Structure formats: structure tokens, C-alpha cells
Amino acid sequence: MKKLLQRLWRDFDDRTGIGALWQRVGRHPVPPGTGWWYVFGSATLMAFVLQIVTGIALATAYVPSTSQAYDSLQFITDHALWGHLLRGLHYFGASAMVLLVGIHVMRVFLHGSYKYPRELNWLTGSVLLLLTLAMAFTGQLLRWDNVAVWSVIVGAEQAGRVPFIGKDLAHFILAGDTVGGATLSRFFSFHVFFIPAVIFAFLGAHLLLVLKHGISEPPVVGRPVDPKTYKKWYEDLLKREGHPFWPDAVWRDVVFGVGMIVLLVVLAVVVGPPHLGGEPNPSSLKVYPRPDWYFLWYFAVLALLPPSLETPVIVFGPVLFGVILLLLPVFRNRGERHPLRRPWAIGTVILIWVLIGTLWIVGKRAPWSPDFTAQPLPPSVAGTVASPAHQGAVLFHQKGCEFCHTIAGQGGHRGPDLTYVADRLTPTQMTIRIVNGAQLMPAFGGILTSQQLNDLVAFLKTRHSAQ
Amino acid sequence: MNTNTQGANDCPPEETPEIRSRRRFLTFLSMGLGALAASLVGIPIIGFLVSPLLERVPRFWRPVGPLAQFTVGTTVKVTFLDASPLPWAGVAAQTAAWLRRASETEFTAFAVNCTHLGCPVRWLPDAELFLCPCHGGVYYKDGKVASGPPPKPLPRYPVRVRDGQVEVQTSPVPITTA
Numbered sequence: 001m002k003k004l005l006q007r008l009w010r011d012f013d014d015r016t017g018i019g020a021l022w023q024r025v026g027r028h029p030v031p032p033g034t035g036w037w038y039v040f041g042s043a044t045l046m047a048f049v050l051q052i053v054t055g056i057a058l059a060t061a062y063v064p065s066t067s068q069a070y071d072s073l074q075f076i077t078d079h080a081l082w083g084h085l086l087r088g089l090h091y092f093g094a095s096a097m098v099l100l101v102g103i104h105v106m107r108v109f110l111h112g113s114y115k116y117p118r119e120l121n122w123l124t125g126s127v128l129l130l131l132t133l134a135m136a137f138t139g140q141l142l143r144w145d146n147v148a149v150w151s152v153i154v155g156a157e158q159a160g161r162v163p164f165i166g167k168d169l170a171h172f173i174l175a176g177d178t179v180g181g182a183t184l185s186r187f188f189s190f191h192v193f194f195i196p197a198v199i200f201a202f203l204g205a206h207l208l209l210v211l212k213h214g215i216s217e218p219p220v221v222g223r224p225v226d227p228k229t230y231k232k233w234y235e236d237l238l239k240r241e242g243h244p245f246w247p248d249a250v251w252r253d254v255v256f257g258v259g260m261i262v263l264l265v266v267l268a269v270v271v272g273p274p275h276l277g278g279e280p281n282p283s284s285l286k287v288y289p290r291p292d293w294y295f296l297w298y299f300a301v302l303a304l305l306p307p308s309l310e311t312p313v314i315v316f317g318p319v320l321f322g323v324i325l326l327l328l329p330v331f332r333n334r335g336e337r338h339p340l341r342r343p344w345a346i347g348t349v350i351l352i353w354v355l356i357g358t359l360w361i362v363g364k365r366a367p368w369s370p371d372f373t374a375q376p377l378p379p380s381v382a383g384t385v386a387s388p389a390h391q392g393a394v395l396f397h398q399k400g401c402e403f404c405h406t407i408a409g410q411g412g413h414r415g416p417d418l419t420y421v422a423d424r425l426t427p428t429q430m431t432i433r434i435v436n437g438a439q440l441m442p443a444f445g446g447i448l449t450s451q452q453l454n455d456l457v458a459f460l461k462t463r464h465s466a467q
Numbered sequence: 468m469n470t471n472t473q474g475a476n477d478c479p480p481e482e483t484p485e486i487r488s489r490r491r492f493l494t495f496l497s498m499g500l501g502a503l504a505a506s507l508v509g510i511p512i513i514g515f516l517v518s519p520l521l522e523r524v525p526r527f528w529r530p531v532g533p534l535a536q537f538t539v540g541t542t543v544k545v546t547f548l549d550a551s552p553l554p555w556a557g558v559a560a561q562t563a564a565w566l567r568r569a570s571e572t573e574f575t576a577f578a579v580n581c582t583h584l585g586c587p588v589r590w591l592p593d594a595e596l597f598l599c600p601c602h603g604g605v606y607y608k609d610g611k612v613a614s615g616p617p618p619k620p621l622p623r624y625p626v627r628v629r630d631g632q633v634e635v636q637t638s639p640v641p642i643t644t645a
Contacts, residue, residue, distance in 0.1 A: 067557020149559065150586060153640060154601070157585035160642035168520050170642040176519045177639035180560055181553025283546040283563035285579055285587040288600050302584060303602040307618055311645045368603040368615075372589065400594030404603070414603050442605050442613030447595050 024211070029242025030249045031217035031234075037111070038215065040104035042253035043260055044132075047097040048199070050261065051135075054090040055192065058083075062142070064188035066181050069144035070279050077273060088268030094139055096264055098294045101132045106349055109328075112337030113216035116227040119329035121213065124206040126325035131199050133294075138191035140292045142184070145277035149179055150289035152187070153282075161311045179282050214238065215249075219337035227334055288369070297356045300363035370403035371412035381408045382459075392459025395452055399444065407463065415441055422464035430457050524550050528627065528634040531566065537574070537633060542567040542590050542608060545576070550637040564624050564635055565590050565597070567608065576626040576635045577610050582619040582643045597621065619643060 013019040061080055063072040076083035105125065108114055114122035137155070141148045156170040175182035217237060243249060274292070278284060291299050305313055339346050374397065376382070382393030396402055404414035421430070434453060437443030448456065482490075514521075529547035537543065545566045552560030565577040565588075577597070579587045586601035596613060597606040605613040610621035622641035627634050 065555045065557070066553075066559035067555050153580065153585040156640070157580075157583075157642060161645045163645050166644045167642050171520055171639070172517065174519070174640065177524045178549050178562060179640070180549055181556035182519065183559065279558055281558040281561050283544075283561040283579075285544065285563060285589055287587055289586050299601075303616070305616075307616060310616070310618070315645070369600055370598045370603055372598075372600065398593040400591045400596055400598065403591075403598065437614060440603075440614050442596055442607065446607070 026246040027244045028211060028214070029238040030215045030245050031237055032241045032243065033218045034215055034249055035218070036252060036256070037107055037218070038249070039253050039256040040100050040107055041210075042250075043257050044097060044100040044104050045203070046253075046257040046260065047093050047100055047264075048203075050093040050264070051090065051097060052196070054086050054093060057086055058090055059192060064142075064185050066144070066179075066184045066280065069142070069184055070276075073143065073145075073276055077276060084272060085265075085268050087273035088271065089264060090139075091274050092264045092267045092271075094136055095292075095294065096260060097132055098136050100260075101129050105129055106352075110339045110345055110349060111216065111219050112225070112339075112342065112345070113219075114329045114333075115225045115335070115337060116230055116333045118209070118213050118216060119333050121206060121209045122329045123326065124202050124209060126322075127202050128199065128206060129325075130322065131195055131202065134195050135191065135199070136292070136294050138187050138195065140295075141187050142191055143274065143276065144184055144280050146280055146284055146287045147277045147289050149280045149282050150287055151291065152179055152183060154289060158314050161314045163315070215245075216337075219339070221336075221338045221340055223337070224335045225333075225337060286372075290366075293360075296363035297359035298363075300359040300366075303366070303368045304359075304362070365413070367413035369412070370400075370414060372403060374402040374411045377402070377407060377410060381410075388455045388458035389462050390459070392455035392457070395448075395456050396459060399448065399452075399456075401456075404441070418460065418463055420463055420465045421460050422462065425460075427457050427461055430460050524639070526550060527637050528629070529637060530632040530634050531564075532633055534628055534631050534633055537566065537568040539568050539570060542577075542592070544579075544590070545633075545635065547635055547637070562637070563587075565621075566626065566633065566635070572628075574626045574628065574633060575610070576624040578622040578624060578638075578641045580622070580641050581617055582612075582621065582641070583615070583617045585640070585642075588621065 058076065061072060061076050061083065063069055073087075077087055078084070108122065108125070141151055141155075152174065156173040159169040159173055160166040162169055171177060174180075175186045214234060217234070278287070290296070301313065301317075302310075336342055376397040377393050382396075383390045396405075396407070401418075402411040404412045406413060406417045407419050409419075425433070431453065433441070434448070434456065435443060435445035437445075444453075527550055531545035531547055542565050544563050546561055546563045549556070549560045549562055563579045565579060567575045567577065569575060581588050581599040581601065581604045583599065583602055583604045586599050588597040588599045588604070588606065590597055595608045597608075597610075599605070599615070599617070602616050604615035604617040606617070606621050607613045610623065612618075612620055624638045625636035627636075
């Protein structure tokens with residue numbers, strides 16, 4: 001029996017060459033000292049596989065039609081067996097993929113692994129990073145609720161800022177003049193067919209290149225990369241001290257990847273899928289369009305940019321980002337790899353984290369957004385006795401002041417907190433400001449009657465710290 | 468990874484001018500035919516994808532309510548159907564506009580899209596302002612920018628009164644260009 005099996009295997013191997021392939025892939029030598037820093041690439045791949053299988057499963061029930069996608073999402077979430085879990089898993093899988101691909105890029109950058117001869121590993125990886133973001137954006141839209149409808153429009157508006165072809169690009173994204181029947185089908189096919197196909201192509205190239213050049217050895221201070229000698233040196237290193245990829249290095253990938261999958265399942269069960277908003281009706285306007293967390297920092301960028309910089313940043317920001325990714329290995333493909341010898345690299349990474357982190361926190365708070373949920377001021381603030389000040393407090397809510405200004409912890413954050421405004425401004429200054437407005441405040445001169453203006457100022461006069 | 472690397476270099480070495488010329492022809496032939504097949508299939512696909520840009524969408528006047536329904540001095544939301552909704556568009560074919568009746572005869576239909584990035588602006592009747600929920604753009608009742616990031620006033624849709632009905636013309640989503 002054993003002999004028969006051995007013979008079968010021999011014949012199979014003879015016809016397929018699978019044994020040699022396995023030797024080439026599984027047993028290829030990796031340099032010594034590759035530790036936990038090296039797990040993020042494979043973890044990204046594992047998250048991608050998770051996205052494929054959960055995505056295929058979801059696609060068996062999802063209807064990519066503008067009229068029915070919403071119902072099918074409700075069905076998947078509330079009725080289909082484990083549909084709730086699968087939607088959650090696909091969402092957290094996407095989050096993991098975006099996060100891990102970001103960490104992977106950063107690791108490769110900090111370790112200088114993109115240097116000779118791995119420049120094309122970096123370039124194919126950069127394309128994969130951009131494709132991952134494209135998947136994140138198109139995927140959010142397939143959650144076809146009222147937020148998705150407006151996200152398509154916001155996306156189209158950004159494309160509209162491109163010089164000359166902006167309008168055409170925008171209508172290409174909408175698949176027409178307006179959001180309609182064609183919009184979702186198009187995003188669906190891009191999300192499930194087109195972009196994944198391109199990802200497969202680049203992923204194949206990326207992995208082939210990893211096999212061709214081998215995994216970069218951990219950087220050592222004072223050991224620069226010299227394209228003239230590196231390949232020979234690396235080969236000698238592997239001959240001297242190489243370990244087989246399987247199982248010496250792969251076990252860490254497996255431990256980390258499986259840990260990640262378990263965590264994602266737990267998150268999917270405990271937290272569940274993202275909330276499905278109202279039905280995707282472009283004429284229902286009570287919506288807070290917000291991107292998913294991975295683009296929240298960019299949402300903040302768009303809010304905070306001065307108008308003169310807006311179009312340049314929207315259009316050329318992504319282009320510049322792409323060009324930097326493209327040019328990095330072209331101009332910096334030799335020399336020191338260790339981050340301690342590349343302070344600019346450390347500085348860049350810290351700067352990116354701080355920038356994105358700060359923008360993310362601000363984006364989460366979105367102080368520039370009016371607070372439509374602001375309730376009329378309570379009697380403790382507004383008073384109850386009929387008086388100009390009381391009338392002013394009522395107007396403060398009615399005329400929308402409260403949507404942008406906080407008083408006693410209530411209201412929006414667009415403008416200054418007015419809890420103690422009387423400490424800072426005289427009634428005349430208040431009047432001037434209200435009537436004329438400012439760059440971030442409408443002029444209320446044409447909106448309020450002089451009686452209303454007097455009442456409002458009478459109320460604001462009472463807002464001082466020594467009450 | 469490919470163990471079967473029998474390429475041109477492994478062929479017998481003698482390459483006479485005749486064979487070389489023949490091989491060059493076969494190379495061009497194969498590449499040319501490949502390009503032909505790719506264009507035959509590719510051009511219709513690209514045309515299909517960009518067709519929304521090539522087709523001229525007709526415009527229709529959609530009734531949004533009887534004249535008497537709109538009080539002078541007010542702004543209200545009106546909803547109507549897109550120009551040529553696909554049968555499977557469902558509620559996505561609905562569009563809205565903010566309709567202001569400034570006087571007995573004067574109507575203005577504002578697009579609901581903020582000129583900053585297209586988010587849906589809301590009308591606050593008491594404050595007489597349009598507010599955008601995304602980045603805090605504000606417009607006055609006449610659509611002029613009051614504050615915040617919007618670069619332009621609210622776009623307007625054509626509006627008319629016919630047979631006692633107020634009608635708004637279907638229009639593309641307004642896209643702010645550079």
C-alpha cells in the first residue's frame with residue numbers, strides 16, 4: 001500500500017513538478033533574525049483571503065441593484081443564518097487589511113527593505129496599497145444606505161475638481177448625470193471583479209518578487225546596501241546561515257495570522273456589522289455623510305483646508321502621494337538601511353502617524369459640523385421669567401446659533417463656546433459680530449429684527465463666569 | 468519558480484537570415500493579431516463603460532405641487548423623479564430641491580447639494596439659513612454663501628409655473644469644478 005502511494009506520488013510529481021515547486025516556495029531559505037516584524041505582509045494576505053471568502057459568501061445573497069440592495073442587506077443582517085456575523089467579519093476584515101497594509105508599508109520603509117534589489121517589490125506593493133484603499137472606498141458604498149448614496153456624490157464631487165475632465169470623471173463615477181439605477185451595479189462590479197483581478201495580478205508579481213530576491217535581512221547599523229556587492233553577499237549569507245521558510249519563519253506568520261482571524265471573529269460577534277442607515281433615497285436629506293474610520297482623517301482634511309488649497313490638495317495630494325511612493329526606491333535604493341542611520345525616515349513615519357492620528361481624532365469629533373440635534377436651552381440657562389434675556393435664549397436655539405455655539409455644555413462646536421461670552425465681549429462687540437458675521441459665521445443682520453437682536457444680546461450679556 | 472524554462476535560447480543555434488526574417492514576421496503577426504483581438508473586444512467594453520458620458524440625458528419638467536401649496540416667503544423641500552430612471556433604480560431615482568417662493572410670481576429651486584463636496588444641505592426655516600452637515604458650509608436664503616468652505620452659491624434648477632402647477636426641470640447633480 002505504502003509503495004503504491006509512493007509510486008502514485010512520484011508519477012504525480014513527475015507530471016506536475018509540484019515537489020520542486022514546493023522546494024522553491026516552502027523551503028526557500030530566509031535570512032537569520034527575521035522576527036515578528038516580518039508578519040504584517042502575510043497577515044495582510046490572510047486578511048485579503050478572508051475578504052475573498054466572506055465576500056463571495058455575501059455576494060450569494062446581496063442584490064447589486066439600487067432598488068433592492070438595501071433590502072438584501074437587511075435580509076443578510078437580520079435573517080440569513082450567520083449573515084450578521086459574515087457582514088461583521090467582512091467589515092472588520094477590511095479594517096484589518098487597511099491597517100495591516102499600512103503597518104507593512106511602514107515596516108518596509110523603516111527597515112529600508114525597499115532598497116536594491118527589491119525596488120519592484122516596493123512598487124508592486126505600493127499599487128497594492130492603493131488598490132486596498134480603492135476596495136475600502138467601493139466596499140463602503142456597497143453598504144447601500146443613505147450614507148452610501150451621499151458618499152458616492154462626495155466622491156464624484158472630489159473627482160469633479162480635476163482640471164478639464166473633472167465633470168466627465170464625476171459623471172463616470174455616478175454612471176450618469178445623477179445617482180440612479182446604474183450607479184450601484186458599477187461599483188459592485190468594480191469592487192468584486194475588476195479591482196480584485198488587478199489585485200491578484202499585482203499580488204502574484206509581488207510574491208514572485210519576494211521569492212526571487214528573498215526576504216530582506218534585518219537591517220544592521222553600519223551595513224549599507226551596495227548594488228555592486230549586495231546580491232553576492234546576500235546569497236552567501238543564506239548559504240551560511242539561512243533557514244527554510246517552512247517552518248522556521250512561517251510559524252510566526254501562522255500564529256499572528258490565526259490570532260488576527262480569531263480576533264476578527266470575536267469583533268464580528270461582539271461588535272457586529274456596521275450600522276445600516278436609512279433607505280438609499282437621495283431626496284431624504286437628514287443624513288450625516290461620514291466615511292468609515294479609515295478615511296475619517298481625510299474627511300477632516302477636507303473640512304480644515306483653506307479654500308485656496310482645496311482643489312490643489314484634492315487633485316494633486318493623491319498624485320503627489322503616488323509619485324513619492326513611485327520615486328522612493330528610484331532615488332533611495334542604496335546606502336544605510338537601519339532606521340537609526342536614517343533619521344528622516346523615522347521622522348517621516350512619526351509625522352505621518354501624528355498627522356493622521358490627529359486628523360482622525362478631529363474627524364471623529366467633527367467640530368465643524370453643525371449639531372442639528374441641539375435641544376432648546378434648559379430653564380437653568382434660559383430662565384423662565386418672560387424677559388428680553390429669556391426671549392434671547394429661545395432665539396439662540398431658534399435662529400440656529402446653538403447648532404454652532406455651545407452654552408453650558410450644550411450645542412455645536414463650530415464657533416467659540418459662549419458660556420462666558422460676556423467676560424470677553426461688550427454688548428456692542430456682540431452686536432457687531434452678530435450683525436456682520438465672520439468668515440465662519442453668517443451675518444445675521446438681514447435675518448434678525450432689531451428687537452430680536454436686542455433680545456439675543458440681552459441674553460448673551462448674562463453669560464459671564466460670576467453668575 | 469517556472470521549472471520549464473525552455474525559451475528561445477535553448478533552440479538550435481543556427482539562425483539563418485531567412486529564419487530570422489521569418490521569425491520576425493511571425494512575431495509581428497502574433498502581436499498584431501493579439502492587438503486586433505484585444506481591440507475588437509476592448510473597444511466595445513470601453514464604450515460601454517463610458518456610455519453615461521456620451522449619452523445626452525433628456526430633461527423633463529416635473530410637477531412638484533400646486534401653486535397654492537407654496538406660501539410666499541417660505542422655502543420647502545420638493546421631491547421629484549430623475550430624468551429617465553431605470554426600472555430597477557427604486558428610491559435612488561428620487562431627487563430633491565429646496566423650492567423658495569420669494570413673491571407671488573418668483574420661484575427659485577436650489578439644488579440640495581452643497582457646492583463644497585455635494586453633501587445635502589438642510590434648510591432651517593427660523594434661522595433662514597441652509598446648513599451643510601459635512602463640513603459646516605452655510606448659505607443664506609437666496610443661496611449665497613454665508614460662511615464656511617463652499618466656493619460658490621447653491622446651484623439653481625430651472626423652475627416654472629404651468630397650469631397652476633409648479634414644475635422643476637430635471638438636472639444633473641451639480642458638480643463643482645476647478
